[in-house]
Amino acid sequence: MNKVVPSAQAAVADIPSGSTLMLGGFGLCGIPENLIAALVQENRRRGLTGLHTISNNMGVDGFGMGLMLEAGMIASHTGSYVGENKLLEEKVLKGELDLRLTPQGTLAERIRAGGAGIPAFFTPTGAGTLIAEGKETRTFDGRPYLLESWLRADYALVKAWKGDHAGNLIYRKTARNFNPMMATAGRITIAEVEELVDTGTLDPDQIVTPGIYVQRILEGERYEKRIERRTLRQAS
Numbered sequence: 001m002n003k004v005v006p007s008a009q010a011a012v013a014d015i016p017s018g019s020t021l022m023l024g025g026f027g028l029c030g031i032p033e034n035l036i037a038a039l040v041q042e043n044r045r046r047g048l049t050g051l052h053t054i055s056n057n058m059g060v061d062g063f064g065m066g067l068m069l070e071a072g073m074i075a076s077h078t079g080s081y082v083g084e085n086k087l088l089e090e091k092v093l094k095g096e097l098d099l100r101l102t103p104q105g106t107l108a109e110r111i112r113a114g115g116a117g118i119p120a121f122f123t124p125t126g127a128g129t130l131i132a133e134g135k136e137t138r139t140f141d142g143r144p145y146l147l148e149s150w151l152r153a154d155y156a157l158v159k160a161w162k163g164d165h166a167g168n169l170i171y172r173k174t175a176r177n178f179n180p181m182m183a184t185a186g187r188i189t190i191a192e193v194e195e196l197v198d199t200g201t202l203d204p205d206q207i208v209t210p211g212i213y214v215q216r217i218l219e220g221e222r223y224e225k226r227i228e229r230r231t232l233r234q235a236s
Helices: 008-012 033-046 064-071 086-091 104-116 179-185
Strands: 020-025 051-054 074-079 098-101 120-123 137-140 145-147 151-164 186-197 216-219
Touching: 008 186, 020 179, 033 186, 051 064, 064 074, 064 086, 074 086, 074 145, 098 120, 098 216, 104 120, 104 145, 104 179, 151 179, 179 186
Parallel strands: 020 051, 020 151, 051 074, 074 098, 151 186, 186 216
Antiparallel strands: 120 145, 137 145
């Protein structure tokens, strides 16, 4: 089955306002750059707003998901880290965006549970803190655990290193991060890859995400791969 779409624009053309989106990446590593840019273009074309995003973080001002935030496309965000985006802080403090902070490991497991069909699970993370407010708590082996629910999305936008026409995906090193689990938790998963090859070309032992989880795939037109925060050693 050929799941290739001609462009990032074509891949996101039917995403409606109000959708829940998962976006892969950690910082600026492994983010679906081309799909994000296409979403911003769609906003200019038809007003794509009221989105509910799920991602580890919101990128930085002026790049990645920060572009979606600047365009006023995001109504709520679920993530684990917000420290690099000043506009996000400003919108949250003004009450213009609903922010739902989740411990990083819990976020990862909630997404994995969504892909695995597990509606809820217990975790000790956050017990006895503000995270526990309003959540069911149970004691196991003398330790309190919180009940956390799965996370699923209408669309999962992920980025991989290589992919084939059937949607099989291979990731590269730390750029894998949240992408594989999000690929399983989206009703429609759209993957952008750096290199698109014929089906049967990839080594089956290297495939992380089987094509059964991917509905659309494209080769990214351009990758900036910006560094989130560059740290240099002082000259001696």
